[in-house]
Amino acid sequence: MMKITKEKMLEKQGYRLHILPSKKYKTINIVAKFKSELKKEWMTKRALLPMVLQKATQDHPSPRQLQSALENLYGTILSSDGTKKGENHVISFRMEVANEAYLNDRTPLLEEALRLFHNVLFNPKSENYAFDEKIFNREKQTLEQKITSIKDDKMSYANMRLIDHMCKDEPYAYHVHGYPEDLEKLTAADLYEYYQTFINHDLLDVYITGDVDEDEAERLIDKYFTRENASNQALIEKKTNTQPVDESKEIIEEDELNQGKLHLGFRTHTTFGDEDYYALQIFNGLFGGFPSSKLFMNVREKHSLAYYAASRFESHKGLLLVFSGIAPDVYEQAKSIILEQVEAMRNGEFTEEEVEQTKELVVNQLLETMDSAQGLIEILYHQVLSGHMVEAEELIENIRRVTMQEVVDMAKKIELDTIYFLTSKEGGEK
Amino acid sequence: MKELVYEQLKETIYTETLDNGLKVFLLTKPDMVKTFGIFATDYGSIDQTFTPLGKDETVTVPEGIAHFLEHKLFEKEDRDVFQDFTKQGASANAFTSFTKTAYLFSATSNIEKNVETLLNFVQDPYFSDQSVEKEKGIIAQEIKMYDDQPDWRSFFGTIQSLFHEHPVRVDIAGTVESIDEITKEDLYTCYETFYHPSNMTLFIAGNFDPEEMMKQVKDNQNAKEFAEAPSIHRSYPEEPENVAKAFEKIEMPVTTSKCMIGLKEKVAGLSGRDILRAELLSSMILSHYFSKSGEFYEELYENDLIDDSFHYETDLDRQFGFTILGGDSRNPDELAKRVKEMLHQLKERHISQEDFERMKKKKIGQFLRAMNSMEFIANQFSHYHLLGIDLFEVLPEIEALTIEKANDFLENWIHEDRIAVFQVVPPQAD
Numbered sequence: 001m002m003k004i005t006k007e008k009m010l011e012k013q014g015y016r017l018h019i020l021p022s023k024k025y026k027t028i029n030i031v032a033k034f035k036s037e038l039k040k041e042w043m044t045k046r047a048l049l050p051m052v053l054q055k056a057t058q059d060h061p062s063p064r065q066l067q068s069a070l071e072n073l074y075g076t077i078l079s080s081d082g083t084k085k086g087e088n089h090v091i092s093f094r095m096e097v098a099n100e101a102y103l104n105d106r107t108p109l110l111e112e113a114l115r116l117f118h119n120v121l122f123n124p125k126s127e128n129y130a131f132d133e134k135i136f137n138r139e140k141q142t143l144e145q146k147i148t149s150i151k152d153d154k155m156s157y158a159n160m161r162l163i164d165h166m167c168k169d170e171p172y173a174y175h176v177h178g179y180p181e182d183l184e185k186l187t188a189a190d191l192y193e194y195y196q197t198f199i200n201h202d203l204l205d206v207y208i209t210g211d212v213d214e215d216e217a218e219r220l221i222d223k224y225f226t227r228e229n230a231s232n233q234a235l236i237e238k239k240t241n242t243q244p245v246d247e248s249k250e251i252i253e254e255d256e257l258n259q260g261k262l263h264l265g266f267r268t269h270t271t272f273g274d275e276d277y278y279a280l281q282i283f284n285g286l287f288g289g290f291p292s293s294k295l296f297m298n299v300r301e302k303h304s305l306a307y308y309a310a311s312r313f314e315s316h317k318g319l320l321l322v323f324s325g326i327a328p329d330v331y332e333q334a335k336s337i338i339l340e341q342v343e344a345m346r347n348g349e350f351t352e353e354e355v356e357q358t359k360e361l362v363v364n365q366l367l368e369t370m371d372s373a374q375g376l377i378e379i380l381y382h383q384v385l386s387g388h389m390v391e392a393e394e395l396i397e398n399i400r401r402v403t404m405q406e407v408v409d410m411a412k413k414i415e416l417d418t419i420y421f422l423t424s425k426e427g428g429e430k
Numbered sequence: 431m432k433e434l435v436y437e438q439l440k441e442t443i444y445t446e447t448l449d450n451g452l453k454v455f456l457l458t459k460p461d462m463v464k465t466f467g468i469f470a471t472d473y474g475s476i477d478q479t480f481t482p483l484g485k486d487e488t489v490t491v492p493e494g495i496a497h498f499l500e501h502k503l504f505e506k507e508d509r510d511v512f513q514d515f516t517k518q519g520a521s522a523n524a525f526t527s528f529t530k531t532a533y534l535f536s537a538t539s540n541i542e543k544n545v546e547t548l549l550n551f552v553q554d555p556y557f558s559d560q561s562v563e564k565e566k567g568i569i570a571q572e573i574k575m576y577d578d579q580p581d582w583r584s585f586f587g588t589i590q591s592l593f594h595e596h597p598v599r600v601d602i603a604g605t606v607e608s609i610d611e612i613t614k615e616d617l618y619t620c621y622e623t624f625y626h627p628s629n630m631t632l633f634i635a636g637n638f639d640p641e642e643m644m645k646q647v648k649d650n651q652n653a654k655e656f657a658e659a660p661s662i663h664r665s666y667p668e669e670p671e672n673v674a675k676a677f678e679k680i681e682m683p684v685t686t687s688k689c690m691i692g693l694k695e696k697v698a699g700l701s702g703r704d705i706l707r708a709e710l711l712s713s714m715i716l717s718h719y720f721s722k723s724g725e726f727y728e729e730l731y732e733n734d735l736i737d738d739s740f741h742y743e744t745d746l747d748r749q750f751g752f753t754i755l756g757g758d759s760r761n762p763d764e765l766a767k768r769v770k771e772m773l774h775q776l777k778e779r780h781i782s783q784e785d786f787e788r789m790k791k792k793k794i795g796q797f798l799r800a801m802n803s804m805e806f807i808a809n810q811f812s813h814y815h816l817l818g819i820d821l822f823e824v825l826p827e828i829e830a831l832t833i834e835k836a837n838d839f840l841e842n843w844i845h846e847d848r849i850a851v852f853q854v855v856p857p858q859a860d
Contacts, residue, residue, distance in 0.1 A: 022461070023461045024459075024461045024462060024802075025802045026439075026798045026799075026801050026802055027798060027799050027802060062728075063722060063728065063731075064722070064723055064724070064725070064727075064728045067721070067722040067723030068723045068788070070723070071723050071788055071791070071792045072788055072791065073791075073795075074791045074792065074794055074795030074798075075791060075792035075793070075794070075795030075796050075799075076795065077799070096799055097795075098794070098795045098798045098799070099798070102438065102439065102440075102798055103794070104438075104829070138731070138732065138734075141734060141737075142737045142738060145686055145737055145758065145760075146737075146738075148685045148686065149684075149685050149686050149758065151685050152580055152684050152685055152686070153579070154578050154579075255683075256683035257578045257683075258574045258577045258578050259571065259574040259575050259577070259578055290512075290516060290521070291512040291516075291521075291522070292510075292512050292513050292516035296512075297510075300568055301510065301564075301568075304564050304565070304566075304567030304568050305567070305571070306568070306571050307568055307569070307571040307572035307575055308575075325571060325574070325575050326571065327571065327574070357516050357517050357519070358516075360518075360519030360539065361516060361519055361520075361521065363519070363538070364519045364520065364521065364536075364537060364538045364539065365521070367463045367464065367538040368463070368464045368521075368536055368538060370463065371462050371463055371464045371804075372802070372803070373802070
């Protein structure tokens with residue numbers, strides 16, 4: 001089989017460098033991923049930190065100056081986000097810069113962009129061991145607003161509440177935007193102190209992809225990424241702690257809405273790198289991952305109860321989540337139809353042919369994701385998170401090897417943990 | 431088959447208009463694994479009043495019918511088309527906009543079969559009373575989902591404030607009441623009028639041989655018969671130049687208010703090229719003042735009138751045009767007042783040559799970034815084609831823009847009677 005991706009991985013001073021030359025793109029993408037364990041007292045700081053870092057550097061001391069500098073480089077984009085991945089928290093900084101080869105102008109764009117990237121991470125605007133007060137306070141306000149407005153997006157809100165209940169005593173339930181009470185107390189000096197921990201102790205992986213010369217890319221990144229104080233890092237496996245479900249929970253909460261949000265959380269007890277991870281992918285495809293799946297065909301097409309009814313899984317925590325938007329008065333019906341689909345999966349009510357088709361859909365999805373620069377990097381980063389090196393080719397072979405029995409075994413392995421329903425104040429279940 | 435070579439972008443398009451009028455565009459992307467196909471008709475939610483094929487009198491069909499028809503084309507007498515794509519390892523989707531309905535697939539294998547499926551399912555409608563009834567429940571849930579989304583409500587509310595009569599003010603999905611009136615006969619009337627090949631474009635991008643692909647499409651089309659199609663007669667109401675409502679406010683259970691400022695754009699009499707220039711200039715000017723590097727953004731952000739959710743967009747079409755700016759705000763009245771003042775100031779402001787060059791660079795970078803995505807290319811190419819614009823000529827068009835053109839544009843852009851403010855606010859205590 002053709003080699004799908006060419007990844008060169010190099011150990012550098014305090015980080016790992018991944019070079020992925022590709023002629024697919026007219027831009028170059030650079031992603032820096034910082035990983036730490038999930039700790040409640042860090043959540044608010046880790047939510048706020050990338051927001052503050054992205055606003056100003058010593059040499060571009062106002063948000064507007066920093067943005068203008070990026071714009072001068074043909075509208076280079078810099079963004080950041082923080083996510084939970086299993087028992088880890090990952091902060092990603094992403095930069096996308098036009099490839100000089102397509103321009104009628106010969107500025108050394110990549111080098112200039114990397115210099116800016118370096119300054120954002122390593123030379124933020126600060127004074128007396130604290131971030132700039134004005135920027136800090138403004139970002140604090142923005143984060144506070146972000147925390148309160150989660151409630152305005154009912155799908156995300158219901159998902160958050162499901163995880164709150166389901167993972168109550170686990171780090172995975174910590175809120176990715178942090179907590180208002182922690183935010184209120186936080187000072188510009190506290191955050192700067194945490195920044196020192198972050199910049200020196202998080203595990204860092206840097207990816208670069210695009211139509212670049214490997215040696216030149218390595219030389220440039222070497223020049224702008226060095227962490228003197230950080231130790232070199234081996235791939236460390238941190239297995240999520242998964243326990244059998246004692247008794248499943250059913251939780252109904254009320255809110256002001258037209259459409260009820262029915263979300264179900266299952267434990268898969270399977271994570272990336274496990275042997276049966278591939279069977280989980282096929283299970284999810286047949287169950288709720290595609291428009292041909294049982295959830296879509298039954299909840300939507302057969303019973304017209306919903307516009308969307310789907311499932312997805314979290315690769316590093318071992319969760320499978322089902323979500324659907326339904327009228328408040330069909331809760332019992334929708335719930336039993338969803339649970340019947342799980343039973344049908346356990347009873348092997350699907351054909352060999354459907355298994356084969358689902359494998360091809362999963363492979364197709366994987367290949368499509370790898371056509372996009374950011375998608376490719378996300379897939380490769382699974383390896384870092386899990387401590388398992390699996391080549392893209394191997395992933396595909398393993399998907400194709402899954403048997404019908406393995407899918408049934410997976411269906412039997414998953415356990416219902418929590419049913420969560422966010423419903424309207426007046427029109428709920430009678 | 432014509433071959434269009436774009437040197438600077440290193441892209442080639444193969445195109446031909448077939449005997450039945452279908453316009454075909456092929457873009458080869460040998461480095462990509464994926465192939466993406468989009469089959470689109472020049473028919474959207476605004477095409478409500480028209481003369482049906484073979485009739486003399488105009489009819490007005492229920493609101494939301496183009497979108498309803500899009501849903502129903504996937505269902506055949508004996509099967510669901512999603513399953514056909516599934517069997518061929520592809521994922522399929524569709525969307526309806528104000529002016530277009532599009533059907534798409536992406537796949538990494540079985541490309542010929544998937545192209546065949548795309549052409550055949552769109553050109554072989556099957557509507558029954560029973561399946562029309564069934565869809566009403568699903569679409570009602572889709573409508574209710576949007577009803578709960580404050581961002582969608584504020585976007586659409588702004589459009590409704592801008593337009594008095596034009597059907598752009600009708601929600602694309604219609605209302606629960608309007609879709610209830612839809613019959614199988616209505617669907618056939620719309621289908622026969624608007625799905626004639628001469629009203630459609632096919633765009634395929636990916637890894638294939640263009641000669642063979644064109645031959646396949648031709649063979650497929652030559653084997654089918656279509657009635658003679660005179661040009662379609664659509665009618666739209668007279669729309670005044672001013673806005674319908676200068677100010678409107680609705681209450682929703684949101685934690686943070688939203689405030690949108692809408693501009694009703696003049697498009698009557700503009701050629702495709704004029705529209706493209708206006709679109710480029712308005713987005714460059716908005717980006718110069720209202721993106722994160724802009725002085726207006728800085729002022730609004732520092733005064734806590736906006737947050738990260740602040741955004742702007744311009745949509746220009748043959749029939750209508752609008753620009754919308756806004757987002758979450760703790761002080762929506764003050765935000766509306768300041769943004770209106772800023773818009774009125776634009777004319778007096780002087781853009782320096784240096785700033786203008788930076789604006790152009792940013793736009794070029796943005797364009798190159800977008801060109802990484804085959805989906806963007808295929809969607810945008812088809813959209814622009816209907817307006818008489820060549821997507822691949824956008825780059826030279828940006829490079830050729832001058833500061834004089836920008837100043838001319840600014841001279842006539844902002845008028846008080848073409849501005850509308852729309853707010854979504856939390857329920858007010860009586």
